[in-house]
Amino acid sequence: MTDAAPVSFPLRLLAPPDPATLPLPHPAHPADGVRLLCGAVYAVPDGSRPLTVDLWLPEEAAVPVPVVVFxxxxxxxxxxxxxxxxxxxxWQPGPFARLARAGFAVACPDYRLSGEVQYPAQTDDLTATLAWLHTRADDLGPDTPRTVLWGESAGGHLAALTALTHPVRTITATVTWYAATDLPKLAEDRPKGTYDPKDRDSFEALLLGGAPAERTEAARDASPVTHVGPKAPPFLLLHGVTDTLIPARQSVRLAQALRAAGHHPDLRLLAGGDHLWVGLCEQDVEDCYVRTVDFARRCTRDAEEAP
Structure with missing residues (x-):
């Protein structure tokens, strides 16, 4: 009696379903006039957890609405x-519910963190978010050709990188709050003795897979200033002057690179502002939010009116 031949299992049967065809989550209603779809799967990277996105949508919208990806x-x-x-x-209602009430669809995606994968996987995830939103536009109602990328801190860094490195025609504008923009220059911009570019345990090193001083090409490639070109979208850059984690000089560097390429970024440096807007009064914090919403509204309106 001979051993039975091993049964070959077709690997295609292990493939996950296409996120573009999965049912959308059941909507919640966190505030009047707002519909929230929490945890929609937008990508299933091989060897990784499923990636999800929350969608804050206006309850009633007569026409497709512009999109903010936070x-x-x-x-x-x-x-x-x-x-x-x-x-x-x-805040009650919260900032994303307020954006939905203002007539935006808001997408808040997960992305893979530095403990899971190294750069550029994070910007790949944001690009996948944009592609998924486009494929689900008929289901969700957003006008994806009018999309604003908005990020804070590391998220601002990723938003700027995505806007500048991926030829996605739907990125109408970009907003960064206190974001790193030039990783090789961090040692120069931070107070002397507070940052070692040879430190393999820094947050930047964990993102790059090695100390920035050793991974020089990766650090340069992961810097938004490196990728500024003539097709960059409009930028709003907000940064606290007294930021002790990411110096305001980082936003200044990106603004200078954009101006050198012929653009007119809106750079706002806030006196007394530290990282996460620590040190600002409530009125100034709210003004940062209002400036962001007004900028998004203006840029998406201009895009709609463009021939």
Missing amino acids: VYGRAWRTGLRDDLGPRFRS
């Missing part, structure tokens, strides 16, 4: 996709 921060290492930071956690 990218959270926390040093590429941790964080929650719907967290704008400690200064906004007590």
Whole structure:
């Protein structure tokens, strides 16, 4: 009696379903006039967890609405996709519900963190988010050719990189709050003795897969200033002058690169502002939010009116 031949199992049967065809989550109603689809799967990377996105949508919209894709921060290492930071956690309704009430669809995606994969996987995830939104536009109602990328801290870095490195025609504008933009220059911009580019345990090293001083090409490629070109979208850059984690000089560097390429970025440096808007009064924090919404509204309106 001979052993039975092994049964070959077709690997295609292990393939996950296409996120473009999965049912959407059942909607919640976190605020009047707002519909929330929490945890829709937008990508299933091989060897990784499924990636999800929250969608905040206007309850009633007569026409397709522009999109804001918000990218959270926390040093590429941790964080929650719907967290704008400690200064906004007590807002009722919250900042994304307010955006939906203002006539935007808001997408808050997960992305793979530095403990899972190294750069550029994070910007690949944001590109996948944009592609998924486009494929689900008929189901969800957003006008994806009018999309604003908005990120804070590490999320601002990723939003700027995605806007500048991926030829996605739907990116209408980009907003960054206190974001790193030139990783090789961080040692120069931070106070002397507070940052070692040879440190393999820094947040930047964990993102790059090695110390920035050793991974020089990766650090340069992961810097938004490297990728500024003539087709960059409009930028709003907000940064606290007294930021002790990511110096305001980083936003200045990106603004200078954009101006050198012929653009007119809106750079706002806030006196007394530290990282996460620590040190600002409530009125100034709200003004950062209002400036962001007004900028998104203006850029998406201009895009709609363009021939």
